[in-house]
Amino acid sequence: MKKINYSEVTPEKIYNNRRFFIKSLGLGVSSIAMTALPLINNANSNEDNELTSYKDITTYNNYYEFGTAKGDPYKYAQNFKTNPWNITIDGEVEKPIQISIEEILETFVSEERIQRLRCVEGWSMVIPWMGFSLSQLLSKVTLTSKAKFVEFESVYDPEQMRGQKYPVLQWPYREGLRIDEAMHPLTTVVTGLYGKKLPNQNGAPLRIFIPWKYGFKSAKAIVKIKLVEKMPTSSWMRASPREYGFYSNVNPDVDHPRWSQATERIIGNDIFAPRVKTLMFNGYGDDVASLYTGMDLKKYF
Amino acid sequence: MNRYFKPSIFFLSLLPFLIIVYKIYFNQLGPEPVKEITHHTGEWTLIFICLTLAMSPLKRLTNLTIWIKFRRMLGLFVFFYATIHLLTYVGIDYRFNWTPIFDDVLKKKYIFIGFAAWLLLIPLVITSSQRMMRLLKHNWRLLHKSIYLIAIFGALHYIWLSKTIFFKPLIFAIIIIILFLFRFNYRKYNN
Numbered sequence: 274m275k276k277i278n279y280s281e282v283t284p285e286k287i288y289n290n291r292r293f294f295i296k297s298l299g300l301g302v303s304s305i306a307m308t309a310l311p312l313i314n315n316a317n318s319n320e321d322n323e324l325t326s327y328k329d330i331t332t333y334n335n336y337y338e339f340g341t342a343k344g345d346p347y348k349y350a351q352n353f354k355t356n357p358w359n360i361t362i363d364g365e366v367e368k369p370i371q372i373s374i375e376e377i378l379e380t381f382v383s384e385e386r387i388q389r390l391r392c393v394e395g396w397s398m399v400i401p402w403m404g405f406s407l408s409q410l411l412s413k414v415t416l417t418s419k420a421k422f423v424e425f426e427s428v429y430d431p432e433q434m435r436g437q438k439y440p441v442l443q444w445p446y447r448e449g450l451r452i453d454e455a456m457h458p459l460t461t462v463v464t465g466l467y468g469k470k471l472p473n474q475n476g477a478p479l480r481i482f483i484p485w486k487y488g489f490k491s492a493k494a495i496v497k498i499k500l501v502e503k504m505p506t507s508s509w510m511r512a513s514p515r516e517y518g519f520y521s522n523v524n525p526d527v528d529h530p531r532w533s534q535a536t537e538r539i540i541g542n543d544i545f546a547p548r549v550k551t552l553m554f555n556g557y558g559d560d561v562a563s564l565y566t567g568m569d570l571k572k573y574f
Numbered sequence: 575m576n577r578y579f580k581p582s583i584f585f586l587s588l589l590p591f592l593i594i595v596y597k598i599y600f601n602q603l604g605p606e607p608v609k610e611i612t613h614h615t616g617e618w619t620l621i622f623i624c625l626t627l628a629m630s631p632l633k634r635l636t637n638l639t640i641w642i643k644f645r646r647m648l649g650l651f652v653f654f655y656a657t658i659h660l661l662t663y664v665g666i667d668y669r670f671n672w673t674p675i676f677d678d679v680l681k682k683k684y685i686f687i688g689f690a691a692w693l694l695l696i697p698l699v700i701t702s703s704q705r706m707m708r709l710l711k712h713n714w715r716l717l718h719k720s721i722y723l724i725a726i727f728g729a730l731h732y733i734w735l736s737k738t739i740f741f742k743p744l745i746f747a748i749i750i751i752i753l754f755l756f757r758f759n760y761r762k763y764n765n
Contacts, residue, residue: 531735
């Protein structure tokens with residue numbers, strides 16, 4: 274049975290307006306969806322809470338499995354097969370499971386979650402994802418006491434992913450979170466955007482999204498979620514441990530060794546729009562700063 | 575026939591500039607327009623550096639002196655594109671907000687080396703005329719050898735700003751190294 278979402282028949286502008294209307298009535302499906310986007314007090318700009326257009330979100334991507342140019346994922350991911358698709362949850366769990374994407378979509382209700390994406394390269398978007406908290410998915414298994422970290426493994430299929438034929442990064446792509454980060458309600462399993470099915474170039478059929486961390490932490494096309502005791506080494510840490518840390522929290526005070534992280538450009542703005550100040554934890558400090566109490570974030574970057 | 579060469583090459587060299595003007599005017603720059611202008615002009619600066627460096631090997635390979643006649647013009651286009659590149663960064667990207675710019679130049683090695691390369695171009699532009707060539711005599715050749723240093727700086731600038739090891743910056747580095755070796759062989763050969 275094909276489910277038709279309104280947004281498939283609604284222009285983006287009206288979609289945006291309706292969203293605003295629902296918000297103003299306070300009839301949000303979930304409180305988190307509505308509070309997920311922090312209010313930004315920035316004298317430099319008044320536009321940074323505007324949704325990035327569907328076109329920009331789906332044609333301007335970093336997804337090296339399909340090539341390193343921003344337009345490559347859109348160009349080369351169109352025929353990527355996301356069905357059948359199974360996700361394994363194993364490692365430090367009582368009983369490992371394998372779950373199909375259909376079952377995930379049936380079991381968990383995806384809600385709209387408008388979240389900011391800040392790329393480590395210094396640009397940002399505001400994306401209306403469809404998704405649910407990772408903690409819900411992880412509740413399908415019973416964690417052992419050794420489950421201290423979560424490792425995400427993306428699909429490895431060089432036949433379909435031309436970028437994987439080049440050793441730009443170590444494939445398959447790996448990312449990781451500390452267990453408390455993984456269990457945080459803002460950590461989202463993404464199944465769609467703009468009310469539609471998740472496009473291939475954005476990580477279909479299922480990706481993770483962690484709004485207070487640089488974009489590369491949010492692994493795409495996930496096939497395996499492994500609970501582990503030791504801190505996993507992500508693909509980017511392996512590529513350059515001095516530059517890409519495990520935490521990779523958005524932090525304007527900790528520069529990338531080679532470029533500044535103090536400001537960002539908002540995708541979709543015209544050439545005369547100024548850069549805006551980058552916010553600590555990408556503006557989600559109220560929700561997540563407590564996860565890092567007492568930690569030296571310059572050391573654990 | 576020969577008299578059409580130079581104007582044609584001048585016009586062709588101007589094309590990348592016209593393309594970016596067209597893209598700005600017709601809003602064809604994509605989701606990150608400032609980066610697009612910066613990358614476009616930066617890449618063309620490197621291409622013109624390679625072209626400039628290729629002229630004397632081409633002269634040798636083809637036994638035609640005509641190539642050398644284009645070298646000055648191509649060299650001036652290096653400065654032209656490098657300057658637009660720099661102005662985009664300073665003026666459009668950072669809106670002449672000097673604090674972060676100074677910070678970048680001093681602390682970030684890819685910006686430092688890129689800026690250094692641009693500074694090193696200035697004496698070459700000033701001394702590019704026939705008159706200066708005559709005036710400086712053998713010192714002119716010595717001074718203009720700094721284009722090799724500039725080329726290496728340019729390639730490093732590109733390599734260092736990339737997130738990891740990428741294909742395109744490496745290609746530029748390889749081409750520049752090959753052109754460098756040509757020069758080296760040539761000198762050995764002449765001695």
